[in-house]
Amino acid sequence: MTLKQYLKERAAEVDTALCDFLPKATEEPGTIHSAMRYSIFAGGKRLRPVLCLAAAEACGGSFSNAMPAACAVEMLHTYSLVHDDLPSMDNDDLRRGKPTCHKIYGEGMAVLCGDALLTESFLVLSRMQDSSLYSMRDYLSELALAGSSLNLIGGQVMDLEGEGKTLSKEQLNSIHLAKTAALLTSSIRLGAMSAGASSEKLQALSHFGRALGLAFQVIDDILDVTQSTEVLGKTAGKDEAVQKSTYPAVIGLEASKVEAERLTKEAMDSLNPLGADAERLREIAGYLLQRNY
Amino acid sequence: MTLKQYLKERAAEVDTALCDFLPKATEEPGTIHSAMRYSIFAGGKRLRPVLCLAAAEACGGSFSNAMPAACAVEMLHTYSLVHDDLPSMDNDDLRRGKPTCHKIYGEGMAVLCGDALLTESFLVLSRMQDSSLYSMRDYLSELALAGSSLNLIGGQVMDLEGEGKTLSKEQLNSIHLAKTAALLTSSIRLGAMSAGASSEKLQALSHFGRALGLAFQVIDDILDVTQSTEVLGKTAGKDEAVQKSTYPAVIGLEASKVEAERLTKEAMDSLNPLGADAERLREIAGYLLQRNY
Numbered sequence: 001m002t003l004k005q006y007l008k009e010r011a012a013e014v015d016t017a018l019c020d021f022l023p024k025a026t027e028e029p030g031t032i033h034s035a036m037r038y039s040i041f042a043g044g045k046r047l048r049p050v051l052c053l054a055a056a057e058a059c060g061g062s063f064s065n066a067m068p069a070a071c072a073v074e075m076l077h078t079y080s081l082v083h084d085d086l087p088s089m090d091n092d093d094l095r096r097g098k099p100t101c102h103k104i105y106g107e108g109m110a111v112l113c114g115d116a117l118l119t120e121s122f123l124v125l126s127r128m129q130d131s132s133l134y135s136m137r138d139y140l141s142e143l144a145l146a147g148s149s150l151n152l153i154g155g156q157v158m159d160l161e162g163e164g165k166t167l168s169k170e171q172l173n174s175i176h177l178a179k180t181a182a183l184l185t186s187s188i189r190l191g192a193m194s195a196g197a198s199s200e201k202l203q204a205l206s207h208f209g210r211a212l213g214l215a216f217q218v219i220d221d222i223l224d225v226t227q228s229t230e231v232l233g234k235t236a237g238k239d240e241a242v243q244k245s246t247y248p249a250v251i252g253l254e255a256s257k258v259e260a261e262r263l264t265k266e267a268m269d270s271l272n273p274l275g276a277d278a279e280r281l282r283e284i285a286g287y288l289l290q291r292n293y
Numbered sequence: 294m295t296l297k298q299y300l301k302e303r304a305a306e307v308d309t310a311l312c313d314f315l316p317k318a319t320e321e322p323g324t325i326h327s328a329m330r331y332s333i334f335a336g337g338k339r340l341r342p343v344l345c346l347a348a349a350e351a352c353g354g355s356f357s358n359a360m361p362a363a364c365a366v367e368m369l370h371t372y373s374l375v376h377d378d379l380p381s382m383d384n385d386d387l388r389r390g391k392p393t394c395h396k397i398y399g400e401g402m403a404v405l406c407g408d409a410l411l412t413e414s415f416l417v418l419s420r421m422q423d424s425s426l427y428s429m430r431d432y433l434s435e436l437a438l439a440g441s442s443l444n445l446i447g448g449q450v451m452d453l454e455g456e457g458k459t460l461s462k463e464q465l466n467s468i469h470l471a472k473t474a475a476l477l478t479s480s481i482r483l484g485a486m487s488a489g490a491s492s493e494k495l496q497a498l499s500h501f502g503r504a505l506g507l508a509f510q511v512i513d514d515i516l517d518v519t520q521s522t523e524v525l526g527k528t529a530g531k532d533e534a535v536q537k538s539t540y541p542a543v544i545g546l547e548a549s550k551v552e553a554e555r556l557t558k559e560a561m562d563s564l565n566p567l568g569a570d571a572e573r574l575r576e577i578a579g580y581l582l583q584r585n586y
Contacts, residue, residue, distance in 0.1 A: 023441075023442060027443070028447070029442075029454065031454065032446060033442060079408075089401045089404065108381040109453075111381060111404060112376070115376060118411055119442070122415050122437040126433040126434040126437060136428065136429040137419050137429045140418070144416035144419060147412045148409065148413060149326060149329065149405075149409035150320070153412065154321070154322050154325060
């Protein structure tokens with residue numbers, strides 16, 4: 001299977017599972033379920049769930065065993081986007097080329113929609129099966145810690161508090177390790193854990209996730225300055241407008257491109273302990289760096 | 294031990310545990326951890342955690358085994374208050390006599406604070422020990438379902454959507470079964486599950502929780518019209534101001550008092566299968582009805 005086919009097939013399987021797990025839009029109260037589905041099916045790339053499934057396969061497991069975790073990380077990721085877009089935070093009207101949740105459903109409902117997706121992600125996680133080495137307790141603490149005030153939410157706090165200030169590259173790294181890389185890493189780890197991966201493999205995959213997560217953010221920052229709103233599907237030039245420190249602003253555009261490539265190589269090298277089994281993960285990392293900029 | 298001593302001691306133990314479980318205010322980023330602690334230690338009665346501990350004891354378990362669940366339900370309850378108070382929802386400036394979270398920390402930080410408390414509640418839940426009949430999967434699905442769009446969040450949605458409309462008593466019951474009774478019931482069930490309670494006892498306790506939760510809400514509605522802002526510690530007359538249907542508005546003040554007493558008796562009777570072991574739970578239910586109105 002080519003990478004393109006793999007990404008398409010796995011994303012379609014994730015979509016089917018998400019559709020099954022989410023309450024139907026006809027269930028009462030309808031508004032919230034319709035808002036949850038709108039946000040989940042707004043055209044996301046399913047990067048985190050596909051990494052989760054690919055990690056499970058790289059560790060000799062089946063993607064179907066990892067599916068509840070894959071859906072859980074996508075729901076958690078989507079909640080964070082819905083809340084980040086709120087007027088009281090990043091105040092964004094567009095996401096993936098569509099109006100953001102609060103533009104359609106109003107601000108109060110968007111807060112509740114995010115809350116509901118976050119809660120649902122833990123409900124879906126409860127469908128995981130224990131593997132040879134890991135139990136529900138491990139899955140739960142893994143996901144909750146990634147989403148906590150020490151990681152995902154803490155990153156958003158640092159990001160908001162950094163607006164209008166000139167941050168160092170180290171401070172930028174701290175923000176994005178927390179805000180982006182932690183959940184990406186946990187997506188991969190949860191897949192590996194569902195396959196009963198050794199602690200050695202888990203460690204290698206954690207390193208991979210952190211480097212990939214940072215690379216992903218550096219590329220996002222580059223695209224924000226080099227691409228149009230139409231291509232991005234979200235408001236271009238937004239970072240500069242709100243005086244947000246970005247890699248291009250802090251270290252320059254060319255150095256940012258070099259950094260993205262260096263981090264991707266670091267990610268690839270960290271997969272060495274998994275040998276040929278990690279080929280698909282290497283392909284995905286390569287593909288992510290080749291986004292147009 | 295008198296009821297008063299029991300409530301005081303257990304609440305103090307819950308406070309100590311909450312303080313241990315929550316990230317320190319000195320941990321980075323400090324703002325969010327300070328906001329989480331402000332909201333948790335704003336003078337709550339700890340009703341849900343104390344019911345959780347009392348249910349564990351009523352089922353022959355120890356309160357210390359139930360403590361992570363007790364803290365988890367209090368964190369989840371507190372997150373829901375922080376978000377309900379937001380300007381885009383109930384827009385309340387006062388809670389338990391203190392400025393609400395967004396009045397102190399701003400709206401964006403209050404959204405994140407609620408998110409962080411919700412996430413932390415699942416992290417704390419991961420510290421539970423399996424009991425003879427229940428495992429982490431059971432605890433997780435119990436808490437996540439109570440907090441989901443089908444219960445807690447769904448109740449808030451119905452509540453918001455009901456503003457300005459005249460609801461029937463049945464519609465009011467639906468709202469409060471979802472918004473208040475579901476988490477109260479799960480608090481009690483989680484305590485009982487930690488003690489390995491039989492499914493018979495769990496069923497009786499579920500009935501108890503639903504009746505108690507409704508009784509609690511009827512009393513809250515009564516207090517809102519009969520008490521001052523000073524006594525309540527939150528804005529009095531708020532329900533009428535936003536044209537929210539309440540039991541006194543729908544069935545009248547006197548009928549509401551009768552309903553509160555009927556529901557409390559129903560709650561007490563539902564504890565019969567637990568015999569004398571449930572004496573403390575009966576006392577707590579009685580105490581809740583005796584709030585001044």
